[in-house]
Structure formats: C-alpha cells, structure tokens
Amino acid sequence: MPAKLSFNYPQTGTLRVKLSGDWQIYASIPSENEVVAELASHQDTAQIIFDTSEVGSWDSGLVSFLFRLVRDCEHKNIQVSHQGLPQGAEKLLTLALKVHTRAMPEKSARNPFLERVADKALELYASTLSVLNFLGEITVAFGRFISGKAYFRRDDFIGIVQKCGANALWLVSLISILVGIILAFIGAIQLQLFGAQIFIADIVGIAMVRVMGAVMAAIIMAGRTGASFAAELGLMQVNEEIDAFKTLGISPVEFLVMPRVLALVIMMPLLTLYADFMGIAGGFLISASVLGLNPVEYWHHTQSAVRLSNLWIGLIHGFVFGIIIAVCGCLRGLKCERSAEGIGVATTSAVVSAITSIVVATAILTFICQVLGV
C-alpha cells in the first residue's frame, strides 16, 4: 500500500498528521514539505501530533521523514509530539535528534573574481616554490652523492634501473618500430610524387635519431615508470613510511628520490639510443619489403643523412626527459594526499605533468638547436 498523509485539527492549534500505508525507503514516500505547506495555511498551529494506526511496514524512510519534519518545526517553534509513533521509530528518532550538529568551520561563500584570481596566483607561486625547493633538495642530494656521503641502498638502485631499463625494452621496441613504419609511410606519400622514395631513409633516420626516438621513449616511460614512481611514493606517504624516514633523520629525497632520478637519467639516453635503432629498423623493413626500395641503398642513405650531431641532440633530449619524468613522478608521489583518491590523483598528475613538460622541453630544445644551427 502506498504511503499517504492526511491532516485534521482535533483542537485549535493542534495539527494531527495521519500516516497510512507502507513507509519504506525504496518506495515513494510523501515529502515533509506537504506538512510544511499545511502549516503555512494554518499559521496558528503550535503542536503536531501523529496518528500511525494505519501504518503498515516502515523502515528508515519513515524515520528520515520524521527527522526532517522535526528539524523544520524546531525552526518554526512548533512542538512535535512523539506520542503515537511506532515504538522503534520513536527510539530511532530520539537517537538521531540527540546528536548535536557540531559547529564546523564555515565554508566561505564564493569569493569575488579578483580575490579568486589572486588566490590562484598565490597557489601558482606556492607550487612553483615547492617545485624549486624540491629541485634544490635533489641537487643537494646529488651533491652528497658525488661527494660519497649520500645514503641509499645499492640494491634498490639496481632494482629501479632494471625496472626502468630492461623491463621497458619490449614496449619501447614495439612503439619505436611502429613509429618508424608510420614515418616511412607518411614520407612515401609525398616522395613518390617526385620519384624520390629513397629519401624516406633520410626522413626516418633524422626524425628518429634527432627527436622522435627520445620523445616516444619518454612518453612510454612517463606512462610506465613516472606513474609507478608516483604510486609507490604516494602509497608510502599514505602509510606514513615517509614520516618514518624523516623521524629517523633519513632524507626521503636522498633515499628514495635520488636513486630514481639517477636510474632514469642513466637509462633514458640508452633507451633513446635503442628506440632510434628500432625506429630506423622499422622504416628499413617497410621500405625494403612494401615500398620496394633497395635495402643497401636505403642503409647507405641513412648512414649519410644521420650525422653525429643528430645523435647527440637525441641523447640530450633523452637525458632531459629522464630528469623530467623522474622529478614529476617523485614530486607528485611525495606530495600525495593521504587517501586512496590521493594516490590516483598523484599518478594521473605525474603522467600529465611529465608529458606536458616533455613537449615543452622538446619545443625549447628544438628552438635552441635552430638558433645554434645544429
């Protein structure tokens, strides 16, 4: 039976609310606003009483209706009698009303536009300071490492090197070969018009070695290793493991961050070199098999097009990307909020900020190379 409300006035100033039917939370139940509307039409009401003789089954749907009604009536100085309510519902209502709402710090209303702009500017300033501070701590840690005073576990470092080097080879191989193939196909579309398909070797070789090898390896590592660094350190932050390091006087930057940065700074140029080779191999395979180019001629063209300066530029890209990925991953991990959601946010933020920084760094390095004429 559906829940229903009806009203009558046994005496002046007293509203009797008659409830009938099943008051269950999963069914449709009337709103307390119906009672409020009734009260509005009888301004002299000073007391509410209940008649629940025709109520069938009930659950917390009834109690929450009563709770909201009592709270509403408190504001209107209308007395609500609990008599006539089912015994269990009356007990639950009394229990719910007993809990005082704790005065929470007031949430400020939406600030004016200029204040919000200023707040954002201050936030940006604080986060820039925090990044610079973190970079400073890493520099100090590397200073201690060079002078042989840094404290970290060699086994941990070797494990990280393996995770971000050897374990990433399959993925780097796959993506680099595919990028080489894509570059070869794109080059073929235009160069066929001039009968100059052999220059595909130049395009693939220079693009891979100069920038694409490093960028593709970096994007893979940002998604793979950068996210893993953020999650690992974030979880350590949540579990108070970072605090445990601090109270023992062990610098988390020296013990946890420096080995990770060092591992990526060493491995990224090597992965870049590997990605360059695999990309060229991908272009070579597709040119020799599908596009019908002479393999020997292709190889000679690649050798003559790719100069040592291109290789150095690629390696410098890899080195810079290594620092960016490790710093973004570790910074986000250490700044992680102490919740499960915090780890998710830290991981996402590590990947997004690393990839954005990689693109920005690529643009800056390309501009510098252009200015220097290399």
Add this chain to the structure above:
Amino acid sequence: MGETGKPVIEVRNLDLSYADYAVMRNLNFSVNKGEIFIVMGGSGCGKSTLLKVLIGLKEPLKGEVLYDGINFWQQDEAVQQKMMRRFGVLYQGGALWSSFTLGENIALPLQLYTSLSAGQIQEVVELKLALVGLSGYAGFYPSEISGGMCKRAALARAIALDPDIIFFDEPSAGLDPLSARMLDDLILQLKDTLGATIIVVTHELASIFSVGDNAALLDTESKSMIAIGNPKNLLANSSDPRVIRFLTRGERQGAAQ
C-alpha cells in the same frame, strides 16, 4: 639528557592547526624523565597533530616545544635532526617500510647511525625482535605478518637505537584485546628496562589506566586541554563532567549531563 624527575619535554603556549584550521589552543604541560604520559581525547581533537609537532614533522602555529630546555622549533635543521635521533616513534599503522624485510627495517637506523659491523647489527636486530616477541621473523616482509605483529615489529624498529623518548600513536588501534594488552605490557617493560620517557597518544581507556603515569585530556569543543594529572586521580577527583564522561565512557550516573 634529563635527570629523573626533571622535565624532559615542556610544551608552552602551543597552538596547533590542521588544514588551515586551529584545532587546539594554548597547550601547556611537561613530561618528566621516565614517565609515561598519555595524550587523550576524542577523535579529531588534535592528538595526532600534537604528536606530529612533538616529533618534528609539523611546525606549530605558535608556542614552544622544549627538549631538556632546548626549543626544538627554533633550532636549525641539522640540530633538529640530531634531536630527533633521541626519538623512537611507533606510528598508528606501524609504518614499516613495505619493501624491506623486518630485519632490514630494524637494521637501517643501525647501519646509518652506528659503527657496528654487519654481524653485530644482525645480533642487535635479533635481540630487538626477541624483545617484542618476534624472534625468527627477521626475513619476513610486513605484508606476510598480521597487523599486531607489524605493530610489534615497528616497535622493535622504534627502539633500535635505544631512544630515550618513545612516542606511540594509537598503539592499540586495530588490535584485538589480547594484542593490545601485550603492547601495553611492552610499553611498561620499555619504561622499566630502558628508563625511557614515553608519550602515548590514545583514547583507549584500558591502556590509559594500565600504563599512564600522567595524562592530558584534550577537548574538541573548547579546543583546549581540560585536565592533566594521573588518570586514576582524575577519575576519582575531577569535578569536570567532561573529564568524568570521557574516563567512564559516559557510563557513570550523571556523567552524561
């Protein structure tokens, strides 16, 4: 190092904040050498924030924390780190380093701050594990043992360097009554054997009465310390209904007023 009966820790006019909100104002208390001092109060009253200020992880809004008369928060980082080596801390969740075995967890501070050989370190590790009843567990990882064992292993790490001040953050949280009792007994043993000064942050009444020499009660509503003294004396003599309500779980007649 302080002498017996002299304050090792003094807290003066301390204001604490959590996420930009002031949670506690004007805290004043002192802890004598060899004493077990309980910081008690309801959930969210700022007990753990106070602990973080005491162990040097969070700067207070204002006020002073003195260790043997030296104001911790006015020292430079190097001095603070030196002072922190006097502390052993048992965190609420244990905070064992999950990628280390229990033995490695305990050995790390020894490798860092002592000149013991690898063999001697292993002996100390075994001793510390034996003290907390975990002999033979040195090769286990934290994920391979129970929560109560993790707490005890974390205590073994906290006492690795024989600290003269040991902090416990909710030591009984998440433990069954027997494990909680075992940890209380360990706290008492540490006081007797090491002569350590011990600060315990808790709201477990059984622990408060069984181990506490003195206690401070923090109150969320007034954001202040509302009582200090021996817990049993507070229960017997306090006229403040908030104190009685807390110490009797609101069960004593009239306490719920």
